[in-house]
Amino acid sequence: MAQQERAIRTRRAVIEGAAGVFAERGYAAATMAEILERAGVTKGALYFHFDSKEALARGVIEAQVDPARWAPRDLRLQEWVDIGMTLAHRIPRDVILLAGIRLSADMQGRARFGSAWPAWAGLIAKLVTEAKERGEALPHVNPEETAQCFVGAWIGTQTMSEAESGWKDLHQRISVLYNHVLPAVATPAALIRLDTAPDRGARVLAEIQDEPDMPFVSVGT
Numbered sequence: 001m002a003q004q005e006r007a008i009r010t011r012r013a014v015i016e017g018a019a020g021v022f023a024e025r026g027y028a029a030a031t032m033a034e035i036l037e038r039a040g041v042t043k044g045a046l047y048f049h050f051d052s053k054e055a056l057a058r059g060v061i062e063a064q065v066d067p068a069r070w071a072p073r074d075l076r077l078q079e080w081v082d083i084g085m086t087l088a089h090r091i092p093r094d095v096i097l098l099a100g101i102r103l104s105a106d107m108q109g110r111a112r113f114g115s116a117w118p119a120w121a122g123l124i125a126k127l128v129t130e131a132k133e134r135g136e137a138l139p140h141v142n143p144e145e146t147a148q149c150f151v152g153a154w155i156g157t158q159t160m161s162e163a164e165s166g167w168k169d170l171h172q173r174i175s176v177l178y179n180h181v182l183p184a185v186a187t188p189a190a191l192i193r194l195d196t197a198p199d200r201g202a203r204v205l206a207e208i209q210d211e212p213d214m215p216f217v218s219v220g221t
Contacts, residue, residue, distance in 0.1 A: 007049075010041055010045050010049065011049045013039050013040060014035075014041060014045070014046050014049055014050060015056075015060055015063050015096065016039070016095065017035050017039025017040065017041075018035045018039065018057075018059070018099070019060045019063070019095045019098070019100075020095050021034050021038055022057065022099040022103055023095050023099040023102055026106065027057055027103060027109040028106075028108075031053075032053055032056075054112050054113050055113075057113035058113045060096060060100055060103060061103055061104065061113065061114055061115065063096050064096055064097055064099070064100025064101075064104075064116050071207060075131070075190055075193060076128075076130045076134060076136060077127070077128075077136050077137070077182070077190055077194060078193070078194055079127055080128065080131075081178055081182075081194055081195065081196055081200065082200065082204050083123070083124075083127075084154070084178065084201075085174060085175070085178075085196070085200040085201035085204065086201040086204050086205055087174075088171040088173075088174040088175075088201050089201030089202050089205060090201070090205070091158070091167055091170060092166070092167040092170065100116050101158070103116075104116045117155070120147075120151055120154075121144075121147040121148055121150075122147070123147075124143075124146070124151065125143040125144045125146070125147035126143075128141065128143035128146050128147060128185065129143040131185075131186075131190070135187065135190075136186060136187060136190040137185055137187065137190070138184075138185065138187055141185050149181075150177075150181060153181070154177065157173045157174060157177050160173065171198045171199070172198045175196050175200070178194075178196040179196055182194060182196065
């Protein structure tokens, strides 16, 4: 058990080290030597978990998606909101998310190591499908089209926030995005119950931290 915990910690250190380098330099300019130095682990430990820079990039992208957790809600649409608002709160503070953003937008590299965008779109489509089955979403809503539209709008909003404020206003911009999208998706009865306030992400994360035994849903499940 202790050996397994050490392996998990080592893998996390490598991911965080690689994320820091990818976020600062991008994939093409990053070197394994710099990642090794940043991670603070042995060369053998790094290559035990990741045998190439490409594998490291894939690992960072997978880690970007996996840590996004939220408390189960009565409304599936609220879970969708909570995912987006917690991400908006975390992005300026989380090097793994910042690296994932840069890697996902790398038009040359993503052919080799992929992108987080399909995973996010798949998750949103799943939640909207469940919301529709539960009577939260309007009958005409197409979950897959909704997911693709929202992810595209999210990427544009995120890019504008980075350019205009260094992501300082991302939580406000994403709140506005939800307020424009949700009326076209949610039934009136569900819409009136949704909390899309700019501070929603901070409150959800505080709730999770205050209740460590709360069951979570993760993107990987």
